[in-house]
Amino acid sequence: MAPTALVFLAGGAEEMETVIVVDVLRRGGVETVLAGLEGSGPVQCSRHVTVVPDCSVEDALTKHDSYDLVVIPGGLGGAKAIAASEKAGAILKKQRDNSGYIGAICAGPIALLSHQLHLGAMITSHPSVKDQLSGAFQYTEGRVVVNGKLITSRGPGTAIEFALALVEALQGAAKRAEVAGPMVVHPGV
Amino acid sequence: MAPTALVFLAGGAEEMETVIVVDVLRRGGVETVLAGLEGSGPVQCSRHVTVVPDCSVEDALTKHDSYDLVVIPGGLGGAKAIAASEKAGAILKKQRDNSGYIGAICAGPIALLSHQLHLGAMITSHPSVKDQLSGAFQYTEGRVVVNGKLITSRGPGTAIEFALALVEALQGAAKRAEVAGPMVVHPGV
Numbered sequence: 595m596a597p598t599a600l601v602f603l604a605g606g607a608e609e610m611e612t613v614i615v616v617d618v619l620r621r622g623g624v625e626t627v628l629a630g631l632e633g634s635g636p637v638q639c640s641r642h643v644t645v646v647p648d649c650s651v652e653d654a655l656t657k658h659d660s661y662d663l664v665v666i667p668g669g670l671g672g673a674k675a676i677a678a679s680e681k682a683g684a685i686l687k688k689q690r691d692n693s694g695y696i697g698a699i700c701a702g703p704i705a706l707l708s709h710q711l712h713l714g715a716m717i718t719s720h721p722s723v724k725d726q727l728s729g730a731f732q733y734t735e736g737r738v739v740v741n742g743k744l745i746t747s748r749g750p751g752t753a754i755e756f757a758l759a760l761v762e763a764l765q766g767a768a769k770r771a772e773v774a775g776p777m778v779v780h781p782g783v
Numbered sequence: 784m785a786p787t788a789l790v791f792l793a794g795g796a797e798e799m800e801t802v803i804v805v806d807v808l809r810r811g812g813v814e815t816v817l818a819g820l821e822g823s824g825p826v827q828c829s830r831h832v833t834v835v836p837d838c839s840v841e842d843a844l845t846k847h848d849s850y851d852l853v854v855i856p857g858g859l860g861g862a863k864a865i866a867a868s869e870k871a872g873a874i875l876k877k878q879r880d881n882s883g884y885i886g887a888i889c890a891g892p893i894a895l896l897s898h899q900l901h902l903g904a905m906i907t908s909h910p911s912v913k914d915q916l917s918g919a920f921q922y923t924e925g926r927v928v929v930n931g932k933l934i935t936s937r938g939p940g941t942a943i944e945f946a947l948a949l950v951e952a953l954q955g956a957a958k959r960a961e962v963a964g965p966m967v968v969h970p971g972v
């Protein structure tokens with residue numbers, strides 16, 4: 595059975611980070627649901643690209659009892675909405691309790707802090723939110739940081755590397771290489 | 784006055800390439816219109832992400848008489864639709880006649896061939912469409928190829944480099960660097 599992923603979509607999400615994660619996970623054979631935090635309607639992202647989620651978060655939870663991976667994209671507006679949402683917090687806490695994978699990129703890790711998840715773990719984030727996070731986590735400046743079931747990254751420019759790391763975690767290194775080839779990723783990645 | 788860009792959106796477009804180009808151009812201060820080839824409704828992209836264009840191509844032409852840049856994203860479905868469209872062909876020919884910039888990534892350059900634009904120019908494309916293009920163009924394997932007003936590139940993994948090259952063409956190298964920094968692009972880019 596294909597592994598499953600839920601990617602949150604909230605207003606102000608960084609559209610590159612959101613779309614790269616969903617697209618690359620699907621290329622990697624992960625059954626991926628882009629779940630609207632505020633329902634199933636179109637969402638305006640941080641640079642005014644409008645993306646329509648596959649369904650609401652509530653509907654996503656009826657599709658699968660649990661997901662192998664839950665992803666928090668960046669974009670300060672989107673990340674703040676996820677950080678402030680009790681609904682998102684409940685999903686993320688259940689994910690942590692189930693020992694499922696959590697991915698967070700850019701400003702996304704602020705939701706780990708607000709929901710008190712994986713405190714003390716080794717993480718990274720967008721440089722602009724480092725000061726908020728460095729007290730509560732073991733903060734590093736790696737482009738993608740894998741700490742057990744928690745995978746974090748820094749920004750739109752690291753989103754492909756982040757998404758490939760998620761594919762590798764769920765599907766293995768061979769699948770990662772199979773996905774990366776036709777995408778013509780940077781030779782350094 | 785801000786430079787302007789029209790980015791085509793057609794069914795089957797590669798969503799990473801489309802969204803990265805629009806987002807990065809906007810970060811670079813380029814007034815960018817995501818123009819639906821088949822109207823203003825939501826478009827299903829190649830990996831089933833649904834993106835809503837800003838308006839139809841027809842409406843985009845009423846916003847500005849002409850654009851400084853017209854972009855053909857990849858995704859085989861989207862590129863084929865643009866390659867087959869008389870409407871897109873007319874916009875691209877006018878762009879060439881006006882000495883405006885044209886950008887094409889991944890499978891996008893097949894539309895240059897079908898509309899007989901810049902034949903003989905130095906280009907690149909996704910490796911999978913190289914054989915269709917190498918007879919009519921001077922084909923290279925650079926990640927981003929700038930040949931006068933024609934800028935081409937290879938795939939989702941080169942899309943950030945491509946978008947930054949478009950920003951540089953329209954807004955200069957200092958603006959490119961200003962945009963790239965906060966995106967945390969790969970040090971090799």
Ligand SMILES: [Cu+]
Nearest residue numbers: 797857858889
């Ligand atoms: Cu493509």
